[in-house]
Amino acid sequence: MNDRLWPIGAASTDIPRSAVAAARTTEQLVLPDDADADYFRQLERAGIRLNENQLLAVRHGDGPLLTLAGAGSGKTSVLVCRAGYLTAVRRVDPRRLLLLTFSAKAAKEMRERIVRLPGMTERDAAGVQARTFHSFFLRLLRQNGDEREILADVGRQHVRLKTIMREEGLADSYPPEVLLSLLSHCKMNKIDPDELPEGTAEERDIKRLLFRYERWKREQGLIDFDDVLPEAYRLLTSNPGLLGHLRSRFHYVMIDEFQDTNPLQYELVRMLAEPRRNLMAVGDDDQTIYSFNGARSEFILDFEKTYPGAKIVTLDVNYRSPAPVVGLGNEIIRFNKARRKKTLKAAERSGEERRETEAKPRYLRPRTTDDEASAVADRIEREVRENRRSYGDFAVLFRSSAGGRAIVEQLLARGIPHVDYGDAQLLYEHGAVKPVLGYLRLALNRRDFEAMEAVLPSMYLNRDRAMAFIRMREAAQPKRGPLVHLLSMPELKEFQTEKIRQRLEFIRSLGALKPDEAIAGIRRSFYDSYLDANDKRNPTPHKEQLAEWLDELETSAARFGTIAEFIGYVGDLLERRRPDALERRRERGDRVALMTIHRSKGLEFPFVFLIGASEGSLPHASALEADRMKELRPRGSEASRAMQALEEERRLAYVAVTRAREELVVSSPSLCRGKKAAVSRFLLEAFGGPANGGNATDRTPERGAAAGREAGHRQAYAENGRGVRRTETVSAWLCSSPSCNVWSRISSKREADLPSKACPICGSPMVKGGKTVPV
Numbered sequence: 073m074n075d076r077l078w079p080i081g082a083a084s085t086d087i088p089r090s091a092v093a094a095a096r097t098t099e100q101l102v103l104p105d106d107a108d109a110d111y112f113r114q115l116e117r118a119g120i121r122l123n124e125n126q127l128l129a130v131r132h133g134d135g136p137l138l139t140l141a142g143a144g145s146g147k148t149s150v151l152v153c154r155a156g157y158l159t160a161v162r163r164v165d166p167r168r169l170l171l172l173t174f175s176a177k178a179a180k181e182m183r184e185r186i187v188r189l190p191g192m193t194e195r196d197a198a199g200v201q202a203r204t205f206h207s208f209f210l211r212l213l214r215q216n217g218d219e220r221e222i223l224a225d226v227g228r229q230h231v232r233l234k235t236i237m238r239e240e241g242l243a244d245s246y247p248p249e250v251l252l253s254l255l256s257h258c259k260m261n262k263i264d265p266d267e268l269p270e271g272t273a274e275e276r277d278i279k280r281l282l283f284r285y286e287r288w289k290r291e292q293g294l295i296d297f298d299d300v301l302p303e304a305y306r307l308l309t310s311n312p313g314l315l316g317h318l319r320s321r322f323h324y325v326m327i328d329e330f331q332d333t334n335p336l337q338y339e340l341v342r343m344l345a346e347p348r349r350n351l352m353a354v355g356d357d358d359q360t361i362y363s364f365n366g367a368r369s370e371f372i373l374d375f376e377k378t379y380p381g382a383k384i385v386t387l388d389v390n391y392r393s394p395a396p397v398v399g400l401g402n403e404i405i406r407f408n409k410a411r412r413k414k415t416l417k418a419a420e421r422s423g424e425e426r427r428e429t430e431a432k433p434r435y436l437r438p439r440t441t442d443d444e445a446s447a448v449a450d451r452i453e454r455e456v457r458e459n460r461r462s463y464g465d466f467a468v469l470f471r472s473s474a475g476g477r478a479i480v481e482q483l484l485a486r487g488i489p490h491v492d493y494g495d496a497q498l499l500y501e502h503g504a505v506k507p508v509l510g511y512l513r514l515a516l517n518r519r520d521f522e523a524m525e526a527v528l529p530s531m532y533l534n535r536d537r538a539m540a541f542i543r544m545r546e547a548a549q550p551k552r553g554p555l556v557h558l559l560s561m562p563e564l565k566e567f568q569t570e571k572i573r574q575r576l577e578f579i580r581s582l583g584a585l586k587p588d589e590a591i592a593g594i595r596r597s598f599y600d601s602y603l604d605a606n607d608k609r610n611p612t613p614h615k616e617q618l619a620e621w622l623d624e625l626e627t628s629a630a631r632f633g634t635i636a637e638f639i640g641y642v643g644d645l646l647e648r649r650r651p652d653a654l655e656r657r658r659e660r661g662d663r664v665a666l667m668t669i670h671r672s673k674g675l676e677f678p679f680v681f682l683i684g685a686s687e688g689s690l691p692h693a694s695a696l697e698a699d700r701m702k703e704l705r706p707r708g709s710e711a712s713r714a715m716q717a718l719e720e721e722r723r724l725a726y727v728a729v730t731r732a733r734e735e736l737v738v739s740s741p742s743l744c745r746g747k748k749a750a751v752s753r754f755l756l757e758a759f760g761g762p763a764n765g766g767n768a769t770d771r772t773p774e775r776g777a778a779a780g781r782e783a784g785h786r787q788a789y790a791e792n793g794r795g796v797r798r799t800e801t802v803s804a805w806l807c808s809s810p811s812c813n814v815w816s817r818i819s820s821k822r823e824a825d826l827p828s829k830a831c832p833i834c835g836s837p838m839v840k841g842g843k844t845v846p847v
Contacts, residue, residue, distance in 0.1 A: 084760030088399035114190030136379035144392025166199035330355030334366030403758035518553035691721035
């Protein structure tokens, strides 16, 4: 598969390239007779040379300072050197310094670098508090008598939530990680879980589950990590004397990754920095990508409103990436409106012009995500085979966990060593996918008891009770299909018995279908309704994720001619992920790194593949439809939710490309989860915006059909620039009943060829037509 120097459909073939910064450092900027010259000469002898803006930030004395640190701009060096400057030049007691960051790794690195600063003794370095938010405030709780055990075992949290769900008759209804994420969101935004909405049955269920989980922790004398900051906040607001003591102890507060702060962290920082307001906030609003954890870019955007007269310094030299990569990042992010305007420059490099050609980003337009994964694996194998790269040089980044399905399978199949920084599960191991695979397995072998166990909850039966009944009856009277015993299960209502009868007949009908057809049939007949994954009236992020996993399952299955072939393939993959192999996969070593873009922030790699850079993946479908997204959490409405969501997606694209230290390849499949997908608007904008007249140069098989859709997108961009809502007309099934307004998108040729379809809500016939929707 050939790569290109610009994406398919680009309006311009001019390759973005940043300016190169002048190589002026403290060697030229700090004069011999400057009062602080000795400190910077010592830094230079230690190999630390600061540029002009870095120097401004390090020399800052009292008062608030916002340091806008662009990608790869050396922010850690600035934080560490300012700590040294305050102690060595301004004679501040090291014990008066507090540096807060988000990861234990970052805190450890700062402490190690501080102790290596010229003139810094080990005792002085130990006096500087360089900690994560959680370690600092947990220590505060412990010092003030809170001895509750930390519930650090995520597995134990999941087990407790699953137990609560079973006791509430909601077994397997919600992934525990989704419930914990929602609870975390409430706490980090200073929202009491009691304030969660109760407008729907789902909202009431979730609120009840979270209430019981919190009550269990209290009864057991436990807190988890998400409780540490709320408990510290309550302690400080109820104990003015303790707050006063901290304020008198720490005269200078410095915050790393300020763009990642949530409202609770922000309030704690503000409390500590008063009344001196010697707050140094270091961050980049262009890298605010954790809104789901409460991160708010407005803390940077509105810094002067909170701290009038604050000094603003921009670190705008990228020391990580070559000029063409920095230039692409600049062109992607400049289309965001809610941001601090800044344009990064690349650092001057020896031999820059010689290496420029190989350093230019390359672009792929594969047909499918599986073709994409094959092309990526081919390139990795070739580079390693020809001794140009080692496996550890490569990182493959994707927007969501489902987006890594194909590349994980390719690397497993080829035996390419890799480490997956995701949730340690293949697609086929996810709770929402296992029941679907269970039905396929039962179609092959109706005596597969493990598969029976997987499907029972989707039949609205208690798994343990139903399996016990089946095994009891089977011991007395074996059946070819033991599920039939359920028909005689006591206490079933008539409608339940009829549903079981229908499901048994359905399982028998699956054997004649291709695997993707069988999965589509399972979803259409009952499974999407069971998960509410097809509820377009009240979508939530959780439902969108479920639908994405199931779409990806269909895509994977479409490669196989029979159910037996597909199930055999899945079994082989699961075997390759034996437990002993999973233990080794966490060791980085000489292994390809696989991760979502969210996990990649703060990291860098010699060679980066950004895959899935297509509309619907990046930007993600949930962002394109954000105005209709119903979240199970309170949320402000300061600006358009759709604009906020799209701008965060653009920030994700920016973060992804700026992870590349040497080479970058960006891939945009033309089919994503079975649907046609245009090249990501973020790439087209970077090359002069969407071209007029369609993507005539795109010769992938689907492009003829997709050209009209992409032209519609381009028209929508133009309209949006004049403030008009972006829409398009899609093919759809429309309910014929005048009292029912249900419709569903026709998203595949197979569905378009169906002669008829019943409305999933009222049962009336549906007719084919069109529906105008937001782009």
